[in-house]
Amino acid sequence: MISDKILLNHGSGGKMTHELISSLFMKYFDNPVLRAQTDSAILNIDSRLIAFTTDSYVVSPVFFPGGNIGKLAVCGTVNDLAVSGAKPLYLSCGFIIEEGLPFSELEDIVKTMAAEAASAGVLIVTGDTKVVNKGSCDKIFINTAGIGRLDENRKDISTGKGIIPGDKIIVNGCVGNHGAAILCARNSVEYYSGILSDCASLNTMIENVLQISKKVKFMRDATRGGLGTVLCELAEKKEFGVDLTESEIPLDESVRGLCEIFGYDPLFMANEGKVVIVVASEDAAKVLETLQASETGKDAAVIGEISSTHQGLVVMITGIGGSRLIDMPAGEQLPRIC
């Protein structure tokens, strides 16, 4: 281990998180299901495939432009199931609440969760509530777990087993909006931009894609570590590389402006409604068309392809035609000094 104490960066979703998982959690919890390290665990119960996932939500501020912690908690878990190729069905919901939280805020959060669950077509069927002393948590933490049904012919989507050079890489819209919205909402940044979080359930859009194409090889939602982290994970230890074209990556002007000011790389800004799809070249056009027909996919674009060279690495052709490597950041991005 790098440090004898847990640092904030161990939770950033970058390299330090990966190291913590492999050096500690995998070491003690090791089993064949966990070893796959997919968004959802794929379980075979009585010859039926079930996808099972969990996630905890600790966002600050709890309410932000474009959503709140409750919406995130439903969308995040629904998306983790959907990108595994599963149909999300049931969620659990655990609340850890700081004493003193206004009841009205909790009610707003719960109402949002109910509405989002209804629109995603899932039921919240079990839960737990704990209240802790003031200062023991930051207003409210939520954990959700979810299960979904997985068809046999979709079971390799979460591992990307069938990926070959030439496959196209698609993202369903502008990246970095959630990270940028949170950055703006935090009091310390006096920057008003009108940027909204992209927080959304993607299961309906994804189901449409899987109906139209049987050649989707891989999907993952690009959350905490951003698009860049998902692509690095995709290429890591593989016999193929990833080619990315900077000029094709969809980006909101306001997010771009914010990133320019702060010196952030939008590739590593968080999203809460973005999926990266790898699809056979011949099906790319119809997948793109299907995505673009949906509200959550209207800005979808082909951003790159799987390459037979530079195995294990992500190489981006920059806007001016130069090339550079995309590497997972060690921890949270920090604002530039000058």
Add this chain to the structure above:
Amino acid sequence: MKYIDEYRDKTLTDQLIRSIRSLSVKDIVLMEVCGGHTMAIQKFGIPSLLPSNIRLVSGPGCPVCVTSRKFIDTAISYCRMPDVIITTFGDLIRVPGSSSSLEKEKSTGADIRIVYSPLMAVETAKQNPKKKVIFLGIGFETTSPTSAIAILNAHKAGIKNFFLLSSHKVMPPAMAALIDEGVRINGYICPGHVSAITGTGIYEPIARKYHLGCVVSGFEPVDLLQTILMLVQQFESGEAKVEIQYNRFVKAQGNITAQKALQEVFLLRDDWWRGLGVIPQSGMMLQPKYNDHDADTMIPVSVPEPVEPKGCICGEILKGLKYPKECKLFGKACTPADPVGTCMVSSEGACQAYYKYNKS
């Protein structure tokens, strides 16, 4: 996006690359002084577009990289005091001190807050009158004016619990010291933001004494390529003069208001630069009349002489004598997740830039 897209226009960059290729005959080594330039050059993949006779090397202009280990050790001593809030730019928190880092201290409960400007630190001091709020002042003429304004504001408002730990430095003495030390380069890509404050007069002695072209550059691909072209033109024709490429932002006389604030608040002193040692009149300390806000004076701490990490060649990298990949630790014992030297810590550091965008 206005002011961005036109400077990333591929038609323009292609034209500039063609001009550079047709004009550049002799081998030429150019040093980008500023860490922001190092990062931009790598981010846009500029080295992959240049002919092989043009080499770009990184200089000492990354604020975190040239900061002494003693400064970090001092900040760590401060943050362990019960009534202190440390305010700092983000990059500094990961820099390893002799036995800890601010990031590690934060995990044990030290009150360390990342700010975007020293003015936010003054605000923190106002809101926490019972605490001593110390701002860690690093960087060159780009960041020192805001520290100066913070001191002036705190002084005027009678905020007595705001302190500056100054490691602010000035750029030209280091640029001259490098050449005096025998670093062989053929031109300087001069910092854009520093020059916006200082003006370009500071480079005249360097251009004259060392016969080196000095071109003040912006940070976009068109800026950098045009700067490289201007330096190649000077070099091929045997000229050595100061020019401004970044003329939409930099004026020859600089920013007079900022210069006045700097003169009002700071005095020059001899200062220690990582890798370069002590350079006369290269650091900035508070004028005696602002000593009430000087952390060194008001909150003295005793910090043992720091130990520099073994095997780390940050010093030679900062002088442009070696590339990061020539370091034995690079990418193995020293990575952004577990940095040994400051050049790997800072997002503007040469080692991190090479690691992030090249990995070899």
